[in-house]
Amino acid sequence: MTRPARVSPDRILAAAALEFSERGYAGARVDRIARRAKVNKAMLYYHFSSKQGLYRTLLRQTFGAVAIDLERIAVSGLAPADMLDQAIAALATFIATHTYFPSIMLREVADGGLHLDADTLGALASVPTAFGAILEPGIRQGVFRPMHPVAAYFTTIAPILMFVASTPVRKQLSRRRLMPAAVPLLTPETFLEDLTESLQRAFAAPVTT
């Protein structure tokens, strides 16, 4: 039984996740990733061959993991409304355990997939595909109204990603008192409740009595 020494590649990936999420692909510095991972740069190149290679590996793994979480829900056999609740909760949980995910996703969308190869793009595509599979039974059964799955996907995931990723900006705005004093603080919990409620209503088919 070979016990592969994965510890250093894994530490590099973890450090890269932080750095890429904070600075984006172009803003990320290989030196900083190496320092954060407590490896020297040569080690990093030994394992991932280039900044781009490291980036792609990280994104492929991350997108793949999100898709798997969603696919589990799609085949759970739950009622449509419960599946939607679960999907939102799964995204929130994934983000809570992979805090780097929202900003990386947002940036990659803004970058137009510039740094991605076919494999990584495929992993990226598997996320909306899985989400579509979650909604499909509800639409087919007439519990959800007919919607384009991709439209529903963006309507669901975009607010979550943007809300979480915007935490630092919102903190700055509140610290500098740039938002109206009347606006109360918005916690992640309140936001998720609000959003879940919104999406359930948004997707529900009109009652035809």
Add this chain to the structure above:
Amino acid sequence: MTRPARVSPDRILAAAALEFSERGYAGARVDRIARRAKVNKAMLYYHFSSKQGLYRTLLRQTFGAVAIDLERIAVSGLAPADMLDQAIAALATFIATHTYFPSIMLREVADGGLHLDADTLGALASVPTAFGAILEPGIRQGVFRPMHPVAAYFTTIAPILMFVASTPVRKQLSRRRLMPAAVPLLTPETFLEDLTESLQRAFAAPVTT
């Protein structure tokens, strides 16, 4: 009457908008902005003093312009549901005439406002503030359900930004056939209709007969 020669600063801003939206702050190259604006680099530095200064000027103007469009709707005196329709349409129109806006907004959120000064952050904050003013009468009158304005803001604007900004990625996915063949193409028009419908239902107060 002095006729200020604004032509070259304006061309530089237009070129910067393109470059920053395609590559982000860190990925943008001053050389490329100058070349795109058909000015030489020294001219650019003469007008904006630094890459950061140029970036902040662009963002301050852009965020300010969006906020003004929304503020007009907030004071229009329309019915709450019509104001919401108008707000979504205004965002769509602004994006159609300022195609660089979505990716810049997405990236800035991901960057945590790192490159912004107080003025620019203030302009950024004026967007959700204006959106909150649009929803407030509806909530007060009981036409919309009680929601946190910032939650409603993200629920509305995030899908629009992400859908538009994702056009290049979605094109790539469809060109490389990485989405299930069953998923039809999603046009901006269909998306906006779907989203408008979704948000009206999401925000409407439950009917209490």
Add this chain to the structure above:
DNA sequence: GTCTATACCCTGATAGAC
């Protein structure tokens, strides 16, 4: 206001010993 040439730093990547 406009341009050319250039300083100077930083960054991704590698060579080569161990």
Add this chain to the structure above:
DNA sequence: GTCTATCAGGGTATAGAC
């Protein structure tokens, strides 16, 4: 697998003539 030293290229910014 791990490390030190280093290079080559490209990046922001400025000097200084017109």
